[in-house]
Amino acid sequence: MGGGMVGQKSMDFGPSARRLVARLRPERLKVAAVLLLAVGGVALSVVGPKILGRATDLIFSGVFGRRLEGTTQADAVAGLRARGEDGLADMLAGMNVRPGQGVDFEAVAQVLMLALAVYVGAAVLMWLQGYILNDVVQSAVRRMRRDVEEKINRLPLSYFDRQPRGELLSRVTNDIDNVSQTLQQTMSQLLVSLLTVVGVLAMMFSISPTLALIALVTVPVGMLLTGQIMKRSQGMFIDQWRRTGTLNAHIEETFTGHALVKVFGRQHEVEEVFARENDELFRAGFGAQFVSGLIMPIMMFLGNLNYVVIAVLGGLRVANGSMSLGDVQAFIQYSRQFTQPLTQLASMVNLLQSGVASAERVFELLDAEEEPVEQAEPLAVGGRGEVVFDHVSFRYEADRPLIEDLSLVARPGRTVAIVGPTGAGKTTLVNLVMRFYDVDAGRITLDGVDVATMRRSDLRGRTGMVLQDTWLFEGTIRDNIAYGRPTATEEEIHQAARATFVDRFVHNLPDGYDTVLDEEGGSLSAGERQLVTIARAFLADPALLILDEATSSVDTRTELLVQKAMAALRSDRTSFVIAHRLSTVRDADLILMMEDGRIVEQGSHDELLAAHGAYAALYQAQFAAPAAEEPAEAAAAPAGQPVG
Structure with missing residues (x-):
C-alpha cells in the first residue's frame, strides 16, 4: 500500500526551484517594487567605497603637498628621478598634489558627509525592500497552505x-x-x-580592468566546485x-495508540523503531548538512x-x-564585497x-490525482432515500475482485443490515x-438518480x-452535536441529545453542554463519545442513515435504548446497519449475509434462521454455543456446589 509514498525519487533542483518562484507571480507588482528598491540600495552601497576612496586621495595628497612647500610637483618629480627614486617619482606624478597646501579638511568632510548620506539612503531602501519582500513571501506561503488544504x-x-x-501531516506542516x-x-x-556581484564587478572594471579580470578567476572555479557539491547534497x-x-x-x-503500547508492553519495540528511524534521520541530515556545508569554507578560501x-x-x-592609493583602497573594498556575496550565496545553498526538497514534497501532494470534476449545478432529488444497487462490481486492486455483479434494493423506511465475516465487503x-x-x-x-451524476456534497x-471509531473535535459538547447541522437551534440540539440519551450524562458534567472536549473526547467514556456522534447524526435529519458498528462501544442497556431511539429516526428513510x-x-427489515463480496443470503432474521445457511451458522456461533455449554458445566460440578 506504499504507492503514495513520496520523496523517494527527487525532481531536478532547477525545475522545482522555478516552480517555487513561480508561486510569487500573483505578487508581481510587489516583486517589481522589491527589485527596484534592491537595485537602488545596492547601487548606493556600491558607490560608497568609490566615494571613500576620494576622501583617502584628498588626505594622501594633502600630506604630500605640505612636504612640497616651496617647489612644484614637476620639480619634485624631477628631483626624485635624479636621485634614482623612480618608483616614488611615478607615484607622486600620478597624484593630484598642490605644493604647500595641506589636507583640505573641508573637502574631506564634504566627501564623508556624502558617503554617510549614500549609506543611509542604501539602508532605508534595503529596509523597505525587506519589508515588502516579507509580505510577498508570507502571502505566497499562505496561498500554498490554502492550496494544500483545498487539495x-x-x-x-x-x-x-x-x-x-x-x-501527510509532515508535508502539510514541516515541509x-x-x-x-x-x-x-x-x-x-x-x-x-546577485545585484551586489553585478554592481561591484562594474565598479571594479571602471577602476582597473586588469585587476577585475584577475578577481573574476575565482568565479568559475567556485561555481564548478559548488555545482559538484550540490549534485551530491540534493x-x-x-x-x-x-x-x-x-x-x-x-x-x-x-502516540495515538499509547495506551495499547503500554497494555501490551511493547515500549521496548517502539523505542527500538524510534531509535532506528531517528538514527537514519540523523545520518541523512548530517550527510546533507556536511556535504553542502563544504561550499562556504571553499568559497571563503577562494575569497x-x-x-x-x-x-x-x-x-x-x-x-x-598607475593607480592612486584611493582607487586601490576602493578596489580592495570591492574585492571583499565581491567575494562576500559569493560566500553568502554558497552558504545559502544548503x-x-x-527548501526545494520540501517544496518537491508539497508539489507532489498538489499534483496528486483528484476526484473527477463534478457538475456545477446541484440535482434536485426528492424522496426519502431509496437506494438501488444495479449489477454493481468493484475492486480496490485491478487483479483482486471484491464485489461482483451485486444487485439489491433498499426502500425508504426499511432497515437493511449487512453482516458477514471480516473482509466480506460490508463497509465497502x-x-x-x-x-x-x-x-x-x-x-x-438514490431516489432514482445515479449517484455518479450527483455532486458529492x-x-x-x-x-x-455513524462510525465505529468516534471522531470528536476540540470544542464543546454542544458544538460537536451541532456539527451535523450548524443552523440548528438550541432546542433542536437538546432534542437530539435527549433522543440519543446524551442528555442523561451531560447534566452530570460540571459545565453541561458547555463542557469542552478535545479530539480524544476528554473525560467521556467510549460509549458516551459514541452517543455524541449518534446525536450528531440525529440532528442532521438525513434521508439515508449509515450505522457502521455504531453501537459496539455502548453497554447492552444503552444499546437497547439507542435502538429504540433509532427506530423513530429510521422512519420514512433508508438505514444501512x-x-x-x-x-x-x-x-x-432485510438482512444481507455477505461473503467474499457477494450476497449469499438475504431475508429477515427468522427467515434466515429457518434457512439453516451461513447466517444461521454465524448466529449459532454467537448465541447457541454459550447456551449449550451451561448444562454441561452444571453436570460436571460436584453436588451442592454452585455453577460459575
Missing part, C-alpha cells in the same frame, strides 16, 4: 488509504514551514547578493525530509586568496603610479536545497453509496453516518 478536500479516499497520517523559512531567509539575501536533502515524514508517521501512530592577490598587485600599481458497500469510491461497473441510484449532505453483533440486527 486535500479534493483528493479521493484511496489517496489517504496509501498515506501514513504522520507522513511548508521549511519552504517558508527558506524563502524568508534566502530571497532577500539572494537578490541582494539527494541527501530529499532523503532527510522523507525520513522526517517517516519518523513523524511512527510518532503519530505510537581570501583573491584578496591577497589584489592587495599585492594593487600595492605595486600604486608604487609605479538552505535552498532543503456503504463507501460506494457515499462515493468515497466509484463503482467499476453497474450503477447505484449533495449526496453526502443527504446522508448521516453494519454489525458483527447479531443482536443489533434482529429487528432489521
